[in-house]
Amino acid sequence: MEPAIKILIYIHAFFGGIGLITGIGSIIVKKGKTLHKRMGKLFSIGMLTSSILSLIVCCFPNHHNIFLFLIGLFTIYLVISGNRALAFKNKTEADLIDKITSGAMLFFSVIMISLGVYCQWNTIDNGILFTFFGAFGLYMTVKDFIFFRNLSEENKNWLSKHIGKMIGALIASVTAFIVAGLGIGNIIAWIAPSILGTIYIIYWNRKLKSKIAKTIKIQV
Template identity: 35%
Template structure:
């Protein structure tokens, strides 16, 4: 069992590191180019492996709060990358059964994370995990709820474009955040206040969200999407 766990851990770290490197290519390469598409697909495959290995490591090892939370982040990042990739397949059609199922499952995960975060708030101890579970639970729910609200309803002509880059960008932010916090503990002194780690978790999402929001605003002006709607 120990050898199996080590193998999963190595695979998890290797694919996570590869995703962080490869994920930069689509951001700076020409949109729609072969390089952009291939690198993006490799990133999605890496996130699938990261999520699966995170689940296996969580189940096969003794319970730890951080391990459980990192598993939730891995699933969140996988969901964003998968919906971002699937968006390119939905230019003229509504989400399929598998897309809807993924959305429903993610909504359940969101509710579970929020509920667990609220439960932890009522327990004695550090506020670090209650805040994180609640924050990322709400964040997960926002994305999943948006997907649910768009099923079968009118949306922008370029909805798939915005869905694609916001989700892939969000997935990369989540992956970067997890890698940052896991490794920053090896640099900071042992007596570092808990709120410093909390900021390390939340700050990338806020900064990344602002950058994504500015990008969305730029492309909305460029495409003038307010005049372009279609039925999906």
């Protein structure tokens, strides 16, 4: 059994590496161009495959890790939601898949926060990580449902939503590389990529708002 699990872990790491490389590449190349789209597809395939395999590995004896399991689910949510955000360029109503994806992550985010509170109350190591990522997931999913309710007014935010979710998935890839690949497992290694990624997302959101404002001004 253990040799088979090791093979799964190697495959998981391989696709995670593809996700990491193509994710960084998609940031570097010009947005919206063919190369960016192709890298984005490879990034999505790599991250989804790697995350699904991590869920499977976490179910085997001696490999149980509830935190990594929930982070795997979080990554799957980010990739699926980030890709589906592109469809809102031409639609003004969220469908059942959109709501189920965000609703499921909302549910697991509450679980993560609850586990974080429990761990911190009982002085269990890394409890703050459950709280941090759970709160992050809760914030993103609540924003999803606000977005769904105001599509007629805010449908121009689809690009911001796409960028935010895909950068979030890349953050997960970078974090996995630092923690699992480099073997650095302190709290800074877990949280620093999220902080830096959030700064990058804020930068892009401001850039998009400025571009939209200029477009509106020209039209007027």
